[in-house]
Amino acid sequence: MSTPARSTDELRALTRADLMDLARDQQLPGRSSMAKDELVEALATSGSDAASDENVGAQARVPHGSRVDAFRALAEQRARGEVRFMPRQLSGHDRRLHVRQTVREDHETRIAHRSQDAEAKFEKLADSLYSFFRGTCLLFYRDIAGEDAWMPTVLTLGDVHPENFGVMPSADDVPIFGVNDFDEAYYAPFTWDLKRGAVGFVIAAGTEGGMDAAKQLRIAECFVRGYVGAMRSYASEATEQQGQMREDNAPKLIRRLIKGAHEDRDAWLARKYHDEYRRGFRADDEHVPVTSRVEEFQAALDRFVRDNDVEVPARAGGMRVKDVCERLGQGTASLGLPRYYLMVEGPAADGTDDVIIEFKQARRSALAGLAPPSEFQVDGTAERITHAQGVHLVRGDRFYGAVEIDGLSFMVRERAPYKDEVELDELSPKQWRTYARICGESLAQSHALSDEAGLVDHDIEPDVLAAIGPEDLFVTDLVAFAAEAADRVRADHAYFRADHALGAFRWVDQVFR
Structure with missing residues (x-):
């Protein structure tokens, strides 16, 4: 009826x-x-x-299945030191069902809305083991729910892997290198970032670098040792607030990356965004102009500037929105979530110096409800991401912030001509080890800043070093964890591929009477 x-x-x-x-x-x-x-x-x-x-x-009328409360309870029990059966101990078909349920839960809204980008994400995850790892943060953290509760709490990045470090704009509009994705950031044990990062380097070194198993583990070891060495340096010299990695002070590998990322703004805009008249976005497979919404996004941008106390630079002119487009097919974990680009007119008013501002819908961190309970919490969704960027980077992108549109929380940042990442498939074995070490050092700086701009109210570096204890033992434990976890990711990927081929991710789990 x-x-x-x-x-x-x-x-x-x-x-x-x-x-x-x-x-x-x-x-x-x-x-x-x-x-x-x-x-x-x-x-x-x-x-x-x-x-x-x-x-x-x-x-x-039919509620969707959810295990969020069950996993929150599990995390609390594990944090208290109780011995509990963990999902990583599942095997065979039971593990396959766990993987299926977790992926469905994590993408519940996108599946229910029949999002084309969600379909594209599942295809991407099926095609690549590394993409599967990147796009299934919730699956990873459910396997370690509540663990390491006795370890020092820092503001973790939450999703550490080789491509979440890169070149991005600083507050002074110069390219800097560092951690560059804060979507999953959360206050949690410092070891959680090291565990995910070590696994990320193992998997990426194999799939993107073609390294054998021994070399994969050596690269993961370089990542962990880079972290430990840098944390020792910050404990003794307290230089974390002075560290911006720029072209003039970066290691050779990163210096080449920053230098190669430079592109004239005029040429960049013409190549990627402008229509033939330079008045707005051109329509293509990645950009869908929504010019009718300019007034709506102008109001949102004005609200963003006001609420975030943004100090608007002269290069952004009067922050007048010329055009808006919907950005399709970008990202891995966030694929399928609304994302918009705003074209802001530059001072020349001829299209040569326009500024591109991104609005990306923020989501709940995969660590929420799984990290051991902590006194350090940040409310909000995009606000949490903005807080992390402000802590983890020394004078990072001045346009980073949060805004609400129609009840949805959006993260805001600038798209710059020199945003770039290392081409992993072009690295030699020696460069892989060097890059892993640099990323470990960069992560250590981000953690060390937790007690400077973050909520941690005591000197964190001595606590981290005390928790690490004998370096060789600590590194051995983390590399062993990475080896086992990487094997589990490979098995999970096979389960996912089989389920995807059978149409498992066109539906969500529902609870019937």
Whole structure:
């Protein structure tokens, strides 16, 4: 039995996100380019609103399966030192079911909305072991829920792997190298970043670098030893607040990366973004102009500048939004979440010096509810990410911040002409070891800053070094963990590929009566 169509007034009372849900269910053409008022009008006159209401209602009547509370309880028990069976101890078909449930839970909204980017993400995860590792943070952290609770708490990056370090803009608009993705950042034991990072280097060295098992573990060891050595230096010299890695002081490998990343802004804009008249975004497979939403995003940008106390540089002119586009197909973990680029007119007003600002929907950290309980907490979603960027980088991107649009939390940052990452498949074995060491050192600096700009209220470096104890033993333990975890990721990937081929990720788990 069909339900009555919604009136215009009822539709206006919904957020744009709710309207987009209805428009997706109806497969309303052109929905992504519509402003909120246009969506209201299109839905009010489409005549098929009732059918979509039935679908939405049916989904609402059947709750989705969730193990969030169960894993939070497990993390608390493990943090208290209780001996509990952990999901990493599962084997065979039981492990396959755990992998399937966890991936479904992590992508529940994107699956329910039948997001094309979600399908693209699952294809990407199926095609590459390294992409699978990068895109399944929740699976990784459920395997270590509540562990290492006695270790010092720092502001962790949360998702450490070789491609979450790179070149990005500083507050002074010069390229710097360091940690560059804060989506999963969370206060947790410092060892959690080292464990994920060591596994990330093992898997990447194998899939991207073609290294054999022995070389993979050697590279992971270089990453951990780089961290330990740098942490010792910060404990004795306290230089973490002075450390910006720039072209003039970077190691040779990073200096070449920064130098190669330089590109003239005019040429970069023309190559990647501008239409033929330089008045806005060109339409292609990655960018869908939504010019009708300029006024809406101008208001959001103005609110962002005000609420985040952004000191607008002269190169951003009057922060006038020329155009807006939806960015498709970017990222791995965040693929399928709304992402927009704003083209801000530069002082020349001729398109040669425009500034590109990114709005990316933020999400809950994979570590939330799994990290051992801590007195250090940051409220909000994008606010948590913004806090992490402010702590982890010395004078990083001045446009980093948070803003809310239609009830959704968005992280804001600048897209710069010189944003770049190391080409992993071009590194020699020696360069892999050097790069791993540099990344370990960079991570140590980020952790050392937890008691400077972060919430940690005591000198963290001595505690970390005391927890590390004998270096060789600490490194041996972490490399052994990485070897076992990497084997588990390989097995999990095989389960995922088999399930994906059978259509397992077109549906979410539902709880029936």
